Amino acid sequence: MWPGSVRARATLGATAVVALALTAASFALLGIVHANLQRTAKDAAAQQADTVGRLAAQGKLPDLLPLTHGADFIQVVDAEGRVVAASQNLTGRPPVGHVRPDEGTLRATWSGEPFHDEHRQRIVAVTTRAPGGTLTVYAGTSLRDADQADETTSVALGIGAPLLLATVALVTWWVTGRALRPVEAIRSEVAEITGHALHRRVPVPDSQDEVARLARTMNVTLDRLEEAVVRQRRFIADASHELRSPITVLRTQLEVALAHPDPALWPDLVSEVLEDTVRLQDLAADLLFLARLDAAEPVESGPLDLADLCRTTLAARHGDRIPVDAGLQTGVTIEGNSSRLTRLLTNLLDNAQRHADRRIELTLRADQATDTAVLEVSDDGPGIPEADLDRIFERFTRLDDARSRDLGGAGLGLAIARDIAAHHNGTLTAEPHPYGARVVARLPLSPQAAEGP
Template sequence: MAEAGLRARLRRRRSLRTRVTIVASLITAAAIAGGIVLLYLLQMHSVRRSVDTQLKTYIAQIAQASPTGNWPHPLPGSSLDPAAQAQVIAADGTVLAATRGLAGVPAAFTLPAGSSRPVRLKGADGVIPDDVGVAAIRQTVNGRPVTIVAGTPTGILSAIDSEFTVHLIMGFPVILALAAAAVWIVVGRALGPVEQIRHAVTDITSADLSRRVPEPGTADEIGHLAETMNQMLARLEDSVLRQRRFVADASHELRSPLAALRTTLDVALAHSDRAPWPTVASRAADQTARLERLIQDLLRLAKADEHTLVGHRQAVHVGDLVRDVVSAAPVRALTIDIDIDLAEDVCLYGNRADLGRLVRNVLDNAVRYARAKVTVTVVATPDTVRIHVLDDGPGIPAGDRERVFDRFVRLDASRDRASGNSGLGLAIAREIASAHEGRIWAADTPEPGAHVAIELPRLSRSLTVDG
C-alpha cells in the first residue's frame, strides 16, 4: 500500500514538461532506431543482391567459356570477385570441373529440381565456410545436363551485422539522451508562457481583477489561450464591478424608503397623542408600496441575471396587450394625451405578463416626462414587430441614450427620487426584450422629445393566440 501511494504521488508530481519529454524522447529514439534498422535491412539486401548478381555473371562466363563441354582444369576465376569459387556438376553428382580452390573436392552443393536455391552437401563441410553466398544454374551443354555452382565468402555481411549491433547498442542511449535534451529545451520554451500565465493567474484575486495575464504575441494555441483568459478576466471584472455597483445602489435605494418610513413612525410615536395617524398610515403605506416595488424590481433583475426571467410562453396579441397597458397607465396619464396606432392581427410569442411589463415600463417613463402627449405605434414586418413610444418631453441626450438602460440610472435624479422612481424600469425592459430575443433602444426623433423603440420576433399565423 505504501509503495502504491508513493508511485501515485510521483505520478502526480510529474510535470507536463516531464511527461512530454519522456514520451517524445521515446518516440523520437524509436523512430531513429527504426530508421537505422530499415537502413540496415536495405543495405543487407543490396549486398546480397550484388553478390548474387556477381555470382550469376560468373556462372554465365563459365558456361560461355566451354560451349562443347570441354571444361578447362581448373576453371577460370571470376573477373568481378577474385575470391569466388565454382564447380561444374554432372547429373549424377560427379564434379566435371572446379576452380583451383575446390580441386579434388566432391560436390559441395546441389540444385533440387524446380528450385533456384542451392542446397549444401556434406562435401562442403570443412572446406567451404558457413557464411558463403551461393548461386547455381542448371544448363544443358553439348546435350549433357550440368549444374554450375559458384560461391563466395560473405564475411562482409557478418561484418555489417557486427558493426550494426555495436553501433545500435552504443548509439541508442546517446540518441535517447540527445532527443530528451532537445525535447526538454523545446517544450520548456514552448510552455514558458503557460507558466507565466499560471503565475499571473495565481496572483489575481477577486479584490483586484484589473490585472491581465501576459500575452506572448504569437498566433498559436498559447497565444489564443492568453487572449481568451484576458477576455474572460475582462468579463469577470465587468461583472464584479456591475455587481458591486448594483449592491451599493440597491442598498442605497432600500435605505431611502426604510429611512422615510422609520422617520414617519418615530415622529408619530414621539407625539402619539397629537399625531395625525391616518396621514401617518397613508405615508407609511406609500413608502411600503415603494419598497415593495423596488424589491420586486430587484428580484426581476436577479432572475434576468440567472437567465430565468421568462416563464410560461404563449401567443400574445400585440394590439390587446398595448390597449391593456394604456388603459392601466399611471394617474398622471389622465392629464396626458396618449395616441395609439396599432397594426392589426399581429402576435408575439412570449410571457404575457413580462411583455406587458416591458411596454408598461417604457410607457410609464414616457408619461413621466411628457408635457402633453405620448404616441404608441405598432409596426409589423414579415419577421418582426416594432413598438414605438414617443413623448414630447425634454428627450434623451445623445450621449445618454445607451446609459438610460443601465440599472439605477436617472437623468434627473432629484425629481425621480421624489416620484419614487428607482431607475430600474428601462433596465428591466431591456432584460425582458433580450429574454424574448428582441432589442430595445433610444432612437432618433425629428421633433423634441424621447423615442424608445422595441423590436421583437413576430409570431407565425399558424400558432393559436392565447389571451
C-alpha cells in the same frame, strides 16, 4: 504511471513516436541492405556458373577453372558425382553439393561449405549437357560483405538510435518548457488575482500563437469579470442607499407618531406611512426581478401577438394621467414570455407618464428588412439630452433626481426593460426625437412572421 505534466507527456510522446519510427526504419534499412548484398552475390555466382556451363557445353572445360571478380569458388560435377573440374581453392575437395537441378535451372542454397569459415556462402548450381554427359556447375560467393554490412549497420543503429532518441527527448523537453513558460506565467498571475485585485491582467507573450490568444482571451474575460463585479458592488451600494431612504422616512414618521399621540393626526400619518411602504415594496420587487434577470432563470416562451399584448396592457391601465394614442400593426408575432414583455411595455409607459406633458404615443410595426418587431413609446416631455441617451438605462439613474423621487421612480424601470429586451435577443434604445423622448424596442420576429404571407 502516466506523467502528470504536459511537458513530460509531450516529451514521452515525441520520444515514443520517434522510437517507433526509428525501429521500423532500422529494420527496413537492414532488410534492404541485406537483400541487395545477397542479390549481388547471387548474380555474381550465377554469372560465373553460366560462363562455365557454356564452356562445358562446348567441350572446352579446363581442369583448373579460373575465378572472375565476384566468385569465390567453382566446381563441376558429373552425373555420377565425380569432380571433373574446379577452381584452385577447391582442388582435391569432394563435391560441394548434391543438387541436380533441371537443365538450365538455377538453384541457390545457404551453406557454410566448403571453407567452414564464419561467413555464409551463396551457392548457385547450373546443370548443362556436355559432350561427355550431363554436368552440374557449382559457383559460390562468400557473404562476407553482407555479414559485415549487417554488423556495421547494426552497430551504427545500436549506437546512433539511443543518441538520437536522447536528443529528441532533450529538444522536446526544452522546446515544450519554453513554449509553456508563458502558460506558467499566466497561471501564476491568475493565482494572485482575488476579489480585491481584479485590475491585474495576465502577461501577453510577444508571439502570435495559441498561448498569446489564450492570454488575450483571459484578459478580456477578466475585463468582463471586473466590470460585472464593479457593477454588482455599485448595484449593492445603490440598492442600500435606495432602501435606506424610505426606511428612514418610515422610522421618522413612526417616531413622530409616538412623540405626538394625537389621534387626529393618525389618518394623515398612516396614509404617508402606507405610501412609503408601497414605494419600499415596489423597490424590493424591482430588485428581486433584476436579480432573477441577472441569474438568467429559464422562463416559458412561445409565439406572441404583440398587438394583442399591447391592447391588453393598455386596457389594464386605469387612472393614467395622460391617455395613450396607439397605432398598432396587426400580425406582428415574436417568440417570448408574455409576463416579461408586458413588464417591458408597462415600464416604458410608466416612464412616459412621469415625463409627458400632454401626449404619449405607442406604435408597433414589423420591419421586414431586419426581421424585427419595432415597438416605440414617445412623449412630449422635456426629452433626453443626447449625452444621456444611453445612460438612462443604467440602474438607479435619474436625470431629474428630485422630480423622479416625487413621482415614485427609483431609476430601475428602463434598466429592467432593457434587460428583458436583451433576454429576448432584442435591443432597447433611446433615439433622438424632434420633441420629448422616444424609446424604441426591437425584437426578432418569429420565423413564421419573418417569412411573411
